[in-house]
Amino acid sequence: MKRFVRTRDFPNSPLHLKHPLFSSLAPNISKSPKHTSDDLIPEEIGDLHQLKFVILGNNSFEGSIPSKLLNISSLTYLHLEQNYLSGIIPSKTGYSLPKLQQLSLYQNNFVGNIPNIIFNASDLILVDLNYNAFTGTVPNVFENLRFLESFLIVENYLTIDDSHQFFNSLTSCRYLKYLELSGNHIRSHILSSFPNSIGNISAEFFWLDSCRIEGNIPIEIGNMSNMIFFSINDNNIYGSIPGTIKELQNLQVLDLGNNRLQGSFIEELCELQKLGELYLENNKLSGVLPTCLENMTSLRMIDIGSNSLNSKIPSSLWSVIDILEVDLSYNAFIGNLPPEIGNLRAIVVLDLSGNNISRNIPSTISSLVTLQNLSLAHNKLNGSIPSSLGEMVSLTSLDLSQNMLTGIIPKSLESLLYLENINFSYNRLQGEIPDGGPFKNFMAESFIHNGALCGNPRLHIHPCGEQVKKWSMGKKLLFKCIIPLVVSTILVVACIILLKHNKRKKIQNTLERGLSTLGALRRISYYELVQATNGFNECNLLGRGGFGSVYRGNLRNDEMIAVKVIDLQSEAKAKSFDVECNATRNLRHRNLVKIICSCSNLDFKSLVMEFMSNGSVDKWLYLNNCCLSFLQRLNIMIDVASALEYLHHGSSIPVVHCDLKPSNVMLDKNMVAHVSDFGIAKLIDEGRSKCHTQTFPTIGYIAPEYGSKGIVSVKGDVYSYGIMLMEILTRKKPTDDMFVAELKLKTWINGSLPNSIIEVMDSNLVQKNGEQIDDILTNITSIFGLALSCCEDLPKARINMADVIKSLIKIKTLVLRANRV
Numbered sequence: 040m041k042r043f044v045r046t047r048d049f050p051n052s053p054l055h056l057k058h059p060l061f062s063s064l065a066p067n068i069s070k071s072p073k074h075t076s077d078d079l080i081p082e083e084i085g086d087l088h089q090l091k092f093v094i095l096g097n098n099s100f101e102g103s104i105p106s107k108l109l110n111i112s113s114l115t116y117l118h119l120e121q122n123y124l125s126g127i128i129p130s131k132t133g134y135s136l137p138k139l140q141q142l143s144l145y146q147n148n149f150v151g152n153i154p155n156i157i158f159n160a161s162d163l164i165l166v167d168l169n170y171n172a173f174t175g176t177v178p179n180v181f182e183n184l185r186f187l188e189s190f191l192i193v194e195n196y197l198t199i200d201d202s203h204q205f206f207n208s209l210t211s212c213r214y215l216k217y218l219e220l221s222g223n224h225i226r227s228h229i230l231s232s233f234p235n236s237i238g239n240i241s242a243e244f245f246w247l248d249s250c251r252i253e254g255n256i257p258i259e260i261g262n263m264s265n266m267i268f269f270s271i272n273d274n275n276i277y278g279s280i281p282g283t284i285k286e287l288q289n290l291q292v293l294d295l296g297n298n299r300l301q302g303s304f305i306e307e308l309c310e311l312q313k314l315g316e317l318y319l320e321n322n323k324l325s326g327v328l329p330t331c332l333e334n335m336t337s338l339r340m341i342d343i344g345s346n347s348l349n350s351k352i353p354s355s356l357w358s359v360i361d362i363l364e365v366d367l368s369y370n371a372f373i374g375n376l377p378p379e380i381g382n383l384r385a386i387v388v389l390d391l392s393g394n395n396i397s398r399n400i401p402s403t404i405s406s407l408v409t410l411q412n413l414s415l416a417h418n419k420l421n422g423s424i425p426s427s428l429g430e431m432v433s434l435t436s437l438d439l440s441q442n443m444l445t446g447i448i449p450k451s452l453e454s455l456l457y458l459e460n461i462n463f464s465y466n467r468l469q470g471e472i473p474d475g476g477p478f479k480n481f482m483a484e485s486f487i488h489n490g491a492l493c494g495n496p497r498l499h500i501h502p503c504g505e506q507v508k509k510w511s512m513g514k515k516l517l518f519k520c521i522i523p524l525v526v527s528t529i530l531v532v533a534c535i536i537l538l539k540h541n542k543r544k545k546i547q548n549t550l551e552r553g554l555s556t557l558g559a560l561r562r563i564s565y566y567e568l569v570q571a572t573n574g575f576n577e578c579n580l581l582g583r584g585g586f587g588s589v590y591r592g593n594l595r596n597d598e599m600i601a602v603k604v605i606d607l608q609s610e611a612k613a614k615s616f617d618v619e620c621n622a623t624r625n626l627r628h629r630n631l632v633k634i635i636c637s638c639s640n641l642d643f644k645s646l647v648m649e650f651m652s653n654g655s656v657d658k659w660l661y662l663n664n665c666c667l668s669f670l671q672r673l674n675i676m677i678d679v680a681s682a683l684e685y686l687h688h689g690s691s692i693p694v695v696h697c698d699l700k701p702s703n704v705m706l707d708k709n710m711v712a713h714v715s716d717f718g719i720a721k722l723i724d725e726g727r728s729k730c731h732t733q734t735f736p737t738i739g740y741i742a743p744e745y746g747s748k749g750i751v752s753v754k755g756d757v758y759s760y761g762i763m764l765m766e767i768l769t770r771k772k773p774t775d776d777m778f779v780a781e782l783k784l785k786t787w788i789n790g791s792l793p794n795s796i797i798e799v800m801d802s803n804l805v806q807k808n809g810e811q812i813d814d815i816l817t818n819i820t821s822i823f824g825l826a827l828s829c830c831e832d833l834p835k836a837r838i839n840m841a842d843v844i845k846s847l848i849k850i851k852t853l854v855l856r857a858n859r860v
Contacts, residue, residue: 080105094118109134118143130154145169169193176200181208188214194222203234210239221248238262248272261286270294285310294318309334316340333358344368357382369393381406392416405430414438426451436460448472461485468492471503488708563647565638568602599650630682632705632715651705660770666803669815672767677847678712679704684840687753695751699759700740739773743832754834761829770801785830788823796820818850
């Protein structure tokens with residue numbers, strides 16, 4: 040008669056020492072004075088010498104495995120999975136489990152080496168040690184385990200001394216079905232590539248994810264004819280996919296994602312008749328998708344996102360009518376979406392974002408009534424959004440952002456009751472945003488940067504009605520202005536000629552008559568500015584600075600502008616207008632805010648500037664609902680460095696900005712940074728490298744020589760840039776309350792190098808990058824070092840902006856390369 044201990048018969052009542060089943064097996068256990076906790080497996084269980092089955096899984100047992108339990112010679116099954124057991128499994132000489140067939144210890148907290156006593160049982164069928172903290176090497180003793188079916192050691196800290204010996208020993212296990220090695224640090228001891236002997240393993244399910252394996256996939260993989268599931272995701276596998284993979288005719292799941300595979304999507308993959316899931320994402324595959332995809336009739340999921348595949352998406356893909364998930368995102372596919380896309384009658388997820396797909400969205404896409412997630416973002420789609428999308432009743436997420444779509448948002452989309460996420464931003468849409476059904480829950484971010492949308496004020500847009508009329512009138516005015524524009528062009532050419540002859544006189548005259556002092560070719564009258572800003576209404580106020588207020592304006596041709604109105608109550612503030620005009624009139628650079636013109640008379644002075652729709656960097660850094668990624672921050676600082684390099688070395692007369700800080704750096708609709716506000720800028724006369732000033736810039740960003748002696752030079756801007764570089768990565772202003780006495784932003788950063796960078800980084804960056812934070816720490820360390828080079832106390836010791844740009848571009852190249860790997 041078999042003695043049997045099993046807790047799974049009591050799923051809602053975890054078995055402890057007081058359970059009657061323990062009392063019936065060993066009446067003295069519950070009375071033993073040695074054990075005071077009901078959460079320990081009692082040592083006395085080892086006294087049951089004829090015990091064959093111990094199944095105590097899915098309970099709340101703690102502590103270690105009783106040593107006596109490992110010396111019951113009759114024990115066949117030992118299942119202790121999903122408990123809170125810990126410690127080292129005893130491996131002393133004398134322990135013996137000769138008849139053990141199944142050992143299941145997964146999801147506990149065991150540490151130390153895997154004891155050899157486990158592998159002394161020649162009848163062993165199952166070894167499951169998944170999700171523990173075992174260390175050391177995996178014993179290469181599989182030759183005698185001829186009945187082994189499952190060997191599972193996922194998510195431990197194990198290594199393998201010799202890959203050839205390890206896989207060779209597994210070839211003796213002719214019944215092996217499940218081999219799971221994922222999440223171990225195999226590479227530290229394994230050879231750099233798969234051994235050829237892997238082809239002799241009989242496993243049907245093979246997991247080797249996240250093991251730091253390098254090298255090629257051997258052609259011998261074609262010998263693993265029993266293989267049903269093969270996954271080597273998240274390693275460092277390179278080279279091409281071997282054509283011998285077509286021999287795996289039983290294969291149902293193939294996962295080669297997140298490696299460095301190169302070459303093409305080979306046609307041999309189409310010969311895998313039973314393949315249901317194919318994952319090749321985040322590799323370096325190139326070329327075209329083959330037309331043979333229609334032969335993969337069993338395919339249900341395909342993910343080849345983030346590669347370099349190009350050409351058109353083959354029409355054969357739309358013939359795989361039973362496919363459930365398709366991800367072709369972030370490749371280089373071109374062409375259009377054909378009407379045949381409606382053939383995918385069972386599809387649930389379709390992601391074609393990040394390609395170069397153009398033309399219209401076909402109305403036949405509405406046939407995909409099972410589709411839940413649709414992303415066509417970051418393409419070149421144009422035309423209108425089909426109203427038939429309202430028939431896609433299963434949609435929960437719809438992303439059409441970053442395209443060139445026009446027309447209105449169909450009201451039919453209000454009927455999509457399950458729609459939870461929507462993104463129509465960065466298109467050319469107009470008209471009323473629907474406000475029924477799921478649209479009641481969508482935020483303004485889903486609709487930003489479109490042509491002329493109107494609707495509910497909660498979306499931060501104009502209400503409809505009057506706005507629509509203005510749009511219609513604007514169209515009519517556009518045609519009426521064609522002839523005047525031609526005449527204006529002729530006048531502009533004449534003005535250029537006159538300006539060349541009498542530039543100084545022209546500037547003086549235009550100041551008196553309210554025209555541009557900037558050499559600009561446009562005229563915008565005071566009356567037009569009043570209309571554009573609704574009488575400089577507070578609703579249009581973008582912000583106030585030290586020398587005036589800035590308003591958002593909308594000209595009659597729907598051109599958005601920013602109007603900086605100078606406060607004339609102070610002579611110093613009024614003088615800043617002349618300074619800014621003088622400093623910027625000859626400056627032209629993509630990373631400087633463009634000055635369109637000025638408008639000036641005795642009682643009013645203003646600058647009309649290019650509108651920056653994303654506001655200032657300061658806003659993005661310190662508002663809770665904004666979060667810049669590491670790459671966005673890096674791009675911003677490259678843009679700012681490019682602007683300063685132009686000001687210092689690219690213009691005819693060097694210009695010192697004198698007040699560089701995040702609030703004076705603006706972001707356009709594409710998140711490109713533009714330096715603004717030259718109200719206290721200085722021109723360095725020819726032959727001089729510095730000058731003096733009594734104007735005081737923002738505290739915290741001032742170079743030492745500026746604050747003590749009023750010395751202005753391009754090196755002062757370099758110092759301010761270094762402070763701003765630190766601020767953008769730490770989200771700490773140099774005037775933060777934490778910086779008192781000797782502790783400054785610069786000394787705080789300097790003290791964190793090189794081992795405590797994560798303590799000073801912006802916590803948003805840490806949270807956003809999660810497990811990948813280690814990948815950017817090296818780059819951030821380099822940037823902090825660069826910032827400190829900008830902030831040397833002696834001006835001559837500071838790096839110049841040309842070298843700053845080179846260093847940042849080099850870092851950006853490394854980041855982009857790492858993202859592609």
